[in-house]
Amino acid sequence: MSARAPEDYNPSDYPPFGVAVDLCVFTLHNGVFSILLVERAEEPYAGDWALPGGFVGAYEDAMQAAWRELTEETGVERFPGHLEQLKTYTAPERDPRMRVVSVAHVALAPNLPTPRAGSDAKNARWWAVDDLGTEDGPTLAFDHEEIVVDAIERVRSKIEYTTLATQFTPEPFTMSDLHRVYTAVWGFPPDLPNLQRKVQSTPGMVVATDETADTGKRGPRPRLYRRGDATAIHPPLMRSDQRRADEG
Amino acid sequence: MSARAPEDYNPSDYPPFGVAVDLCVFTLHNGVFSILLVERAEEPYAGDWALPGGFVGAYEDAMQAAWRELTEETGVERFPGHLEQLKTYTAPERDPRMRVVSVAHVALAPNLPTPRAGSDAKNARWWAVDDLGTEDGPTLAFDHEEIVVDAIERVRSKIEYTTLATQFTPEPFTMSDLHRVYTAVWGFPPDLPNLQRKVQSTPGMVVATDETADTGKRGPRPRLYRRGDATAIHPPLMRSDQRRADEG
DNA sequence: ACAATAGTGTCTTTTAGACAGTATTTG
DNA sequence: CAAATACTGTCTAAAAGACACTATTGT
Numbered sequence: 001m002s003a004r005a006p007e008d009y010n011p012s013d014y015p016p017f018g019v020a021v022d023l024c025v026f027t028l029h030n031g032v033f034s035i036l037l038v039e040r041a042e043e044p045y046a047g048d049w050a051l052p053g054g055f056v057g058a059y060e061d062a063m064q065a066a067w068r069e070l071t072e073e074t075g076v077e078r079f080p081g082h083l084e085q086l087k088t089y090t091a092p093e094r095d096p097r098m099r100v101v102s103v104a105h106v107a108l109a110p111n112l113p114t115p116r117a118g119s120d121a122k123n124a125r126w127w128a129v130d131d132l133g134t135e136d137g138p139t140l141a142f143d144h145e146e147i148v149v150d151a152i153e154r155v156r157s158k159i160e161y162t163t164l165a166t167q168f169t170p171e172p173f174t175m176s177d178l179h180r181v182y183t184a185v186w187g188f189p190p191d192l193p194n195l196q197r198k199v200q201s202t203p204g205m206v207v208a209t210d211e212t213a214d215t216g217k218r219g220p221r222p223r224l225y226r227r228g229d230a231t232a233i234h235p236p237l238m239r240s241d242q243r244r245a246d247e248g
Numbered sequence: 249m250s251a252r253a254p255e256d257y258n259p260s261d262y263p264p265f266g267v268a269v270d271l272c273v274f275t276l277h278n279g280v281f282s283i284l285l286v287e288r289a290e291e292p293y294a295g296d297w298a299l300p301g302g303f304v305g306a307y308e309d310a311m312q313a314a315w316r317e318l319t320e321e322t323g324v325e326r327f328p329g330h331l332e333q334l335k336t337y338t339a340p341e342r343d344p345r346m347r348v349v350s351v352a353h354v355a356l357a358p359n360l361p362t363p364r365a366g367s368d369a370k371n372a373r374w375w376a377v378d379d380l381g382t383e384d385g386p387t388l389a390f391d392h393e394e395i396v397v398d399a400i401e402r403v404r405s406k407i408e409y410t411t412l413a414t415q416f417t418p419e420p421f422t423m424s425d426l427h428r429v430y431t432a433v434w435g436f437p438p439d440l441p442n443l444q445r446k447v448q449s450t451p452g453m454v455v456a457t458d459e460t461a462d463t464g465k466r467g468p469r470p471r472l473y474r475r476g477d478a479t480a481i482h483p484p485l486m487r488s489d490q491r492r493a494d495e496g
Numbered sequence: 497a498c499a500a501t502a503g504t505g506t507c508t509t510t511t512a513g514a515c516a517g518t519a520t521t522t523g
Numbered sequence: 524c525a526a527a528t529a530c531t532g533t534c535t536a537a538a539a540g541a542c543a544c545t546a547t548t549g550t
Contacts, residue, residue: 014303016264019338019349055262058347062338088336088351090267090310099306101267103336103349176529193530194513219528220520235511238483424502441503442540466549467501483538 018100021066022053022144024086024151025074025107028168029114029126033184035148036074036115037138039123044096045141051148052124053102062103073124074112081109082167086151094143104147106154110170130187156185161236163205163227172224174213175199178206186239198237204230266348269314270301270392272334272399273322273355276416277362277374281432283396284322284363285386287371292344293389299396300372301350310351321372322360329357330415334399342391352395354402358418378435404433409484411453411475420472422461423447426454434487446485452478 025036037049052073056065062085070079086104094100115124129152131137133145140148159165159182166173168181175196183189199205207228212221273284285297300321304313310333318327334352342348363372377400379385381393388396407413407430414421416429423444431437447453455476460469 014266015306017267017304018262019265019267056265056338058263059340061340062336062349085335087333088310090304090351092307092309101310101349101351103338174529191513191515193515193532196530198512215528216522217528218520218522218526220530222529235486236484238512240512422502439540439542441505441542444503446539463501464549465501466499466547468503468547470502486539488540 015099018095018098019056019062020053020100020102021056021062021069022051022089022102022104022147023066023069023073023107024051024104024148025070025109025112026129026151026155026168027081027109027112027126028181028184029112029128031180031184033129033187034126035129035132035151036112036124037127037140038073039125040141041122047139048141049127049138049144050141051104051144056103062105066103066105066107070107073115074109075115076112079107079109081107082164083107086147086154089143089147091143102147104151106151108155108164108167110168156239159185160238161233163202163230163233166206166227171226172209172211172213173226174215174222174224176222178225188239190237190239195237198233202230202233204228205233263347266343266346267304267310268301268348268350269304269310269317270299270337270350270352270395271314271317271321271355272299272352272396273318273357273360274377274399274403274416275329275357275360275374276429276432277360277376279428279432281377281435282374283377283380283399284360284372285375285388286321287373288389289370295387296389297375297386297392298389299352299392304351310353314351314353314355318355321363322357323363324360327355327357329355330412331355334395334402337391337395339391350395352399354399356403356412356415358416404487407433408486409481411450411478411481414454414475419474420457420459420461421474422463422470422472424470426473436487438485438487443485446481450478450481452476453481 023036027034027036036052038052040046040048040050052069054065054069056062060068063083066083067079070083071077084106086106088101088103090101092099094102114126127138132148155164165178165181165185168185169177175192178199179189179192179195182195205228206225209224209226211224213224214221271284275282275284284300286300288294288296288298300317302313302317304310308316311331314331315327318331319325332354334354336349336351338349340347342350362374375386380388380396403412413426413429413433416433417425423440426447427437427440427443430443453476454473457472457474459472461472462469
């Protein structure tokens with residue numbers, strides 16, 4: 001991956017860089033934990049799938065650039081979810097055209113619409129996270145596979161110790177909705193009664209409304225909740241045994 | 249902080265950036281949780297204290313640049329500790345001279361020597377983390393105060409759920425040494441017997457040697473340990489009640 | 497002998513995890 | 524009324540937290 005330096009290379013050779021933001025936008029699409037990818041129309045990696053993103057402008061920081069790209073790429077007026085910086089990828093040859101570093105971000109939102117393919121002549125769609133890396137899944141451009149792997153792990157672990165799971169479901173929501181979020185993101189169902197106990201005993205994670213939902217299905221009408229002010233779950237809500245893949 | 253864009257600004261104006269790495273190097277200096285800062289000799293911010301760092305070269309990634317700076321700035325041959333990326337800071341006006349983004353890193357190591365002031369005509373020293381932000385502490389240049397705050401929180405939280413605390417003490421070490429690490433970093437002493445139980449019940453966190461240390465002091469000779477392969481502590485070791493400052 | 501330190505054991509409280517049981521609504 | 528769903532309650536096991544107690548070594 002690393003480029004070979006010429007013989008007369010002096011490490012105080014500081015080239016100009018392009019600085020880009022890349023976005024790992026996650027949602028629950030038809031209940032399936034999914035990520036937004038765009039199909040590349042041009043070389044390099046034409047036909048492969050890439051993270052949406054773009055360059056940081058002269059008068060904005062990376063976060064502003066990410067918000068800007070987010071509304072452009074998802075086609076929503078005001079992106080209704082959460083955005084945070086993930087990590088910066090800087091391998092010298094990550095883009096064969098020029099030296100560019102990518103400040104990757106993670107975004108979460110409920111129920112985003114299927115992106116309009118025609119907006120800028122790029123094909124864009126949701127991919128099930130579970131299909132990535134399989135033969136049903138996309139081939140990823142650049143170092144985007146590495147970025148996506150990091151992003152998925154970030155989301156899966158961050159809903160353990162923060163209230164971010166509530167960002168995946170529109171308000172108001174039921175406890176079953178939240179349970180579906182955890183199940184979709186983690187890939188296995190936590191115990192619903194215990195989840196409910198934990199969520200409700202975390203001050204400020206959710207706020208009960210006095211309304212109930214009409215699910216159309218039989219059974220009692222479930223209570224509706226809204227997001228609270230709290231950001232942390234303490235102590236965390238853990239995916240115990242299922243968790244054998246550790247990070248540093 | 250954000251620069252005003254001119255009237256005719258087009259966001260597809262993508263200027264060249266400088267890309268730097270900044271280092272938050274932490275150690276236990278005489279038992280005190282400390283960070284390495286260098287005094288600036290030139291404008292801007294002459295006389296203020298800054299994080300060590302430098303530009304990323306043409307043929308290296310940020311991690312390589314950080315390792316390079318680390319050995320240069322600490323004056324050790326091979327830096328004996330842990331290094332990881334923290335976050336990237338990209339505010340347009342963070343450096344008044346030019347547009348430069350900083351990929352900040354966190355480094356941890358045991359007992360680093362006091363840096364030689366004369367190496368490159370810059371004054372460099374360890375500052376007690378507790379003195380930062382007080383009148384005994386340094387004034388920080390650029391946006392380095394923000395970076396340092398993020399870095400401190402990263403270290404304090406990361407020794408909860410990883411084995412990184414063992415990076416702060418030379419091998420071999422005693423359980424009291426580890427206890428001193430947690431005490432210094434967190435600012436309060438966890439219960440020693442419970443800490444010991446937790447550390448020893450985490451498979452691969454430490455490996456007992458069959459040796460004991462001669463402390464010079466009275467009391468039994470404590471057993472010596474080395475670092476194990478494990479990186480995660482699961483479930484985490486938490487700073488319970490003392491922890492009222494939460495992060496997102 | 498005494499004081500300081502290392503390390504073990506034990507008791508209590510809390511929490512997670514599993515799951516039974518009850519209530520509510522629709523077909 | 525049956526079936527599915529929402530939700531509460533209960534039991535058990537594990538872990539954290541507090542702290543007593545024993546053992547070892549130097550003064």
